[in-house]
Amino acid sequence: EAEETNMKENGKLNISGNTRTVLERRYLRKALDGTLQETPEGLFRRVATHIAEAEGFYEDGLDPSAVADAFYGVMTDFRFLPNSPTLMNAGNELGQLAACFVLPVDDSLDGIFDAVKNAALIHKSGGGTGFSFSRLRAKDCRVGSTGGVASGPVSFMKIFNTATEQVKQGGTRRGANMAILRVDHPDVLEFIQCKSDNEALNNFNISVGVTDAFMQAVREGGDYDLIDPRNGETRGSLNAREVYETLIHQAWFNGDPGIIFLDRINRDNPTPALGEIESTNPCGEQPLLPMEACNLGSINLSKCVVTDGGKARIDFDSLKEIVWLAVRFLDDTIEMSRYPLDEIDQMVKGNRKIGLGVMGFADLLYMMGVPYNSDEAVGLAEKVMGFVQTEAHEASRHLAVSRGPFPNIGKSVFKGDENRAYRNATCTTIAPTGTLSILAGCSSGIEPVFALSYVRRVMDGDELLEVNPLFETMAKERGFYSKALMARIAETGTIAHMEEIPEDVRRVFVTAHDVSPEWHVRMQAAFQNHTDNAVSKTVNLPREATADDVQSIYDMAFDLCCKGVTIYRDGSKQNQVLSVAEKK
Ligand code: UDP
Structure with a gap:
């Protein structure tokens, strides 16, 4: 080759x-x-x-x-x-030609099904859609025109998911969706759990939209109010720390939900007079x-x-x-x-x-x-x-x-x-570059290299074995390259533990799992400091990480002014897009 x-x-x-x-x-x-x-x-x-x-x-x-x-x-x-x-x-x-869209979901059947239809049109063209479901009335609220009761945001998300499944983006790529629910929506606990069955809502990423007031309540150990989206009235309250812990446990369990910091995002909204930002793209x-x-x-x-x-x-x-x-x-x-x-x-x-x-x-x-x-x-x-x-x-x-x-x-x-006096209300965003980086043959976005030698599963389960080209070239120059070694590296992806490889090489050629979660967050924050929009980043955690580890990542991301954070604990999802080769 x-x-x-x-x-x-x-x-x-x-x-x-x-x-x-x-x-x-x-x-x-x-x-x-x-x-x-x-x-x-x-x-x-x-x-x-x-x-x-x-x-x-x-x-x-x-x-x-x-x-x-x-x-x-x-x-x-x-x-x-x-x-x-x-x-x-x-x-x-x-x-x-655009990858990112956000659609409104209004609290009416018309509003909901308009959004389903518009999302289908966008998916067909290869774009991804984000929605805030925060405007929908809570489960069990009265429906005025029928006397029945509402089924709530999570049940409607299933309709979007099914529609997405059927459209499959005209055969090019499957639609991707983001669902956001504000932490003060009465259905927030159901939302936090809604992906605990890995297959339900498989075409959605979900994130809880948290406010500064919520984060402060978490730190003080107090309660916070749930708000009825229809009239702004209080509908009960929850203990902030308990909700935070539930959210963290669920993210630890299988990566979802993520968290976005709504107030931080809106502080950077260049056009607040046109409305509040409620959601991100997928x-x-x-x-x-x-x-x-x-x-x-x-x-x-x-x-x-x-x-x-x-x-x-x-x-x-x-x-x-x-x-x-x-x-x-x-x-x-x-x-x-x-x-x-x-x-x-x-x-x-x-x-x-x-x-x-x-x-x-x-x-x-x-x-x-x-x-x-x-x-x-x-x-x-x-x-x-x-x-x-x-x-x-x-x-x-x-x-x-x-x-x-x-x-x-x-x-x-x-x-x-x-x-x-800009031509563009925002100029910069750090995308995941999932496909672009394969085309360009480079590492994706700002992520560390996932593995120095690994199996990339793409598109309908195709498998491609790859050795990082920079690593391969360097290994040949330094005289320790061999096919057998590359195969051995593919078992774990990392060389951190391989004493036969020179120490200076092991220090520089680190992979996602050699990088501690704190460094992932610090790197995300460094890029966020200089980005108008937000930064796509996954904070990788080892399989044995605890819920407390996840919590310290979330706290750190908030303190370092990230706009959100997504964690992934190794092995916690069945269909990992990237995985190191299975031991044979
Ligand atoms: N996206 C999508 N479906 C996909 C992959 C991406 O709708 O299968 C959208 C989504 O909004 C995502 C954005 O494209 O946030 C950018 O993703 P990425 O940079 O990975 O896309 P690429 O341009 O590399 O294909």
């Missing part, structure tokens, strides 16, 4: 391995009988040309064909990739107003490392260039995308949110010889993301000079602030 995948040879893409598999299975245009109708070059050309058309909409827009060439270049170098719906749908019939990285959507894109940091005289460093000049081009790409994408509903079109074009983020951060650390679980790595995270954030804001402000600021700026926190 080719040592270096995805290298360009004489201008032609040389794509192999997992990149090709994923492109063929999911992205390349296919005829009805399944034959491929597009090459990888054709895909990136289609996307680049389509997005660059937006340049022609502006009086002083750039030359669309020159911009298309630049977009093509940065994508085929795998330095920057837009979210999957853009790759799949740009220039195609669907034309829907993986938690994108808080949005109801009926808002956002398109994401990710820069591959592993391509921003250069070596001078044997010493690796970050090439900030080239990073800056990519950030500016990516902001232009994502802003152009808003114009070119077709949104499934007029209301969404209006919201998106009013706020023009984009979410530029990074992937390949763990690779960057390997290349620079910095352990993920170190102050130096946290410092690098602050430095790199701070740079991306500053440059993204500058690029957005620059676009606003010729294209105008986002139309709702007069209703935003940036009103009258010349230094923040």
Whole structure:
């Protein structure tokens, strides 16, 4: 197999391995009988040309064909990739290019079934949907028009789940949903337990939306009020610490629910006059107003490392260039995308949110010889993301000079602030990059490498055995590479315990489970400090971690100003997407 995948040879893409598999299975245009109708070059050309058309909409827009060439270049170098719906749908019939949506769920049958229908349309186009179910009246409340009783948020979630199951996103990918319920909703305890059967609600991630007041009640050991969403009246109270402990126990048990900090999210809401943020998209990285959507894109940091005289460093000049081009790409994408509903079109074009983020951060650390679980790595995270954030804001402000600021700026926190007259209400988001990172052949998002050698189960149970390419190259250079060794590493994924491997290598080439939960949270917080939206991150815990361990993670995430936290204790879900090879 080719040592270096995805290298360009004489201008032609040389794509192999997992990149090709994923492109063929999911992205390349296919005829009805399944034959491929597009090459990888054709895909990136289609996307680049389509997005660059937006340049022609502006009086002083750039030359669309020159911009298309630049977009093509940065994508085929795998330095920057837009979210999957853009790759799949740009220039195609669907034309829907955003990954993230939040839909309102109003407290009426009309409202609920409108949301089900709208979610189905979004899933068909490859987008994911988040909902707050907090507005629905509680279970057993009276239904005025019939004299019957309401069945409550959790029972309605099952309808969304079934609809999602049937749509399967037009054969490209299964719809993903987020359900949020406020901690002061009367049904909160039922919600916390609703995924304890692993198969129920399998198309949902769930998170409890907690408030600062709740967190304070937890610390003081007091009670807090449950609120009837229909009229704001108090409907009983619960002990905050008991609810917190129930939530934590459930998360310990099987990863769900996560937790989001609603007040922290709303402190960063750029347009509070347009409404409160009640939910995020499915993986938690994108808080949005109801009926808002956002398109994401990710820069591959592993391509921003250069070596001078044997010493690796970050090439900030080239990073800056990519950030500016990516902001232009994502802003152009808003114009070119077709949104499934007029209301969404209006919201998106009013706020023009984009979410530029990074992937390949763990690779960057390997290349620079910095352990993920170190102050130096946290410092690098602050430095790199701070740079991306500053440059993204500058690029957005620059676009606003010729294209105008986002139309709702007069209703935003940036009103009258010349230094923040942005084209986009938000610029940065750290996405999980689940598929993009496979395409780019880099580590996903800001996560540590899961295993140095492992089986990746993707798409309908396919299994691909992988050795981390940076580790493989280094092992060969240092002379300890062997196939047998790589197979042995695949049993656990980590080399922490392998004394035959040099100590300095074991210190740098750490994997998700070698990194203690505290370092996971510190890293998430470091990126959050420099991200307008939120950060997708899973805090990995070993199988033997206790509920107290989970609690200290939640407390720490709150104290370090994260916008939410998701934990995963090894082995606690049956269908783990990533797993180290089973011992044979
Ligand atoms: N998403 C989805 N279904 C999927 C994977 C992702 O709807 O199977 C949406 C969801 O909103 C998620 C976002 O896409 O939060 C970004 O996910 P990721 O970065 O993993 O997507 P990629 O662009 O790599 O496919």
